[in-house]
Amino acid sequence: MEAAASCVYVDGVGVGVEALCKAAGVSKRSMYQLFESKDELLAASLERRAPGFAGMFGLEADDGRSPRARILRVFELLEENSASPDYHGCPYLAVQVELKDVDHPAHRVAQKVKDELTAFFRGEAERGGARDPELLARQLTLVFDGASARGGARAEVLEGLVVPMAAVLLDAAGLRRLSAEAQPNAWETPSL
Amino acid sequence: MEAAASCVYVDGVGVGVEALCKAAGVSKRSMYQLFESKDELLAASLERRAPGFAGMFGLEADDGRSPRARILRVFELLEENSASPDYHGCPYLAVQVELKDVDHPAHRVAQKVKDELTAFFRGEAERGGARDPELLARQLTLVFDGASARGGARAEVLEGLVVPMAAVLLDAAGLRRLSAEAQPNAWETPSL
Numbered sequence: 001m002e003a004a005a006s007c008v009y010v011d012g013v014g015v016g017v018e019a020l021c022k023a024a025g026v027s028k029r030s031m032y033q034l035f036e037s038k039d040e041l042l043a044a045s046l047e048r049r050a051p052g053f054a055g056m057f058g059l060e061a062d063d064g065r066s067p068r069a070r071i072l073r074v075f076e077l078l079e080e081n082s083a084s085p086d087y088h089g090c091p092y093l094a095v096q097v098e099l100k101d102v103d104h105p106a107h108r109v110a111q112k113v114k115d116e117l118t119a120f121f122r123g124e125a126e127r128g129g130a131r132d133p134e135l136l137a138r139q140l141t142l143v144f145d146g147a148s149a150r151g152g153a154r155a156e157v158l159e160g161l162v163v164p165m166a167a168v169l170l171d172a173a174g175l176r177r178l179s180a181e182a183q184p185n186a187w188e189t190p191s192l
Numbered sequence: 193m194e195a196a197a198s199c200v201y202v203d204g205v206g207v208g209v210e211a212l213c214k215a216a217g218v219s220k221r222s223m224y225q226l227f228e229s230k231d232e233l234l235a236a237s238l239e240r241r242a243p244g245f246a247g248m249f250g251l252e253a254d255d256g257r258s259p260r261a262r263i264l265r266v267f268e269l270l271e272e273n274s275a276s277p278d279y280h281g282c283p284y285l286a287v288q289v290e291l292k293d294v295d296h297p298a299h300r301v302a303q304k305v306k307d308e309l310t311a312f313f314r315g316e317a318e319r320g321g322a323r324d325p326e327l328l329a330r331q332l333t334l335v336f337d338g339a340s341a342r343g344g345a346r347a348e349v350l351e352g353l354v355v356p357m358a359a360v361l362l363d364a365a366g367l368r369r370l371s372a373e374a375q376p377n378a379w380e381t382p383s384l
Contacts, residue, residue: 012290014206088292096345097289098204100280111347138348139357145347146338153288155303155337156330165331168364169357 281344
């Protein structure tokens with residue numbers, strides 16, 4: 001499944017079953033014994049990587065930092081990851097854009113993963129005293145997806161672009177900035 | 193080419209040549225007489241729709257409104273368009289996400305169209321006295337693409353989400369708000 005996930009990440013959901021099986025080192029027959037269809041294999045491979053996604057963006061570790069710092073850390077990590085030549089954007093967003101079918105099992109997995117990201121933002125926004133945590137969380141997820149779409153497609157360089165943007169949204173939502181914390185640079189925003 | 197563009201918009205770039213030809217009502221032979229490859233057909237169909245994209249989002253008409261109003265209008269139109277059941281997001285972003293190949297002719301067309309959107313934002317940001325017009329313009333394009341990715345994939349409902357977000361970025365960048373203009377609602381932002 002790891003091999004299948006990597007294959008889809010590089011080549012998109014249109015990758016053939018033969019290529020998937022070759023990458024995974026299994027016969028088509030074995031694959032169809034394990035999964036009802038390519039759709040199910042795709043969904044399972046995305047589901048398997050979901051904990052890695054949460055880990056990669058620090059959604060799980062509660063390390064005592066402020067809500068503002070935890071939210072901005074997601075975008076710092078996104079900027080850092082996008083600098084790798086292997087970066088092709090968020091696989092969950094890519095699958096949703098490519099499939100164009102909300103009933104596809106892989107679409108549903110992707111939606112769940114992104115709902116968890118939004119829930120993380122909402123929880124931190126609530127802890128941090130944001131005016132409208134739900135709206136802020138949805139807007140932050142939109143920034144995350146916009147950045148990963150443009151960064152992954154090499155339409156944009158994310159470094160220095162995304163963290164200041166998230167900081168502006170946090171400021172406007174009234175998420176308190178602690179003076180002891182590192183300030184996001186590159187944009188002068190009013191402290192609230 | 194219109195038929196081809198519609199076909200790709202609904203089914204993605206993976207749509208077969210047979211389906212494209214059937215939609216366009218031409219034989220494969222005729223298609224290959226006109227275009228060297230499916231890639232070239234795809235690029236040509238996207239290029240043909242580029243003026244429609246600029247028209248749809250009011251990038252061309254200089255109607256005397258303020259830079260702030262012209263920028264926000266793009267996002268109002270995006271919110272309105274996304275409410276249609278036929279909306280599948282921005283075709284240029286979708287093609288970039290799906291192709292994963294910056295050298296594909298259709299990728300280059302998409303990049304050009306989005307560069308023109310960014311140039312529109314930058315020009316208005318300059319006219320409006322923004323602190324860093326280039327950074328603001330890139331961030332607005334990122335919002336546009338994030339919104340169209342999530343809205344097109346039905347991962348999000350854009351209404352009431354995107355315009356306030358753009359307004360926050362304009363406020364933070366120091367783009368003047370004219371008191372006579374309609375205020376974007378749903379988010380209390382500091383007037384600058």
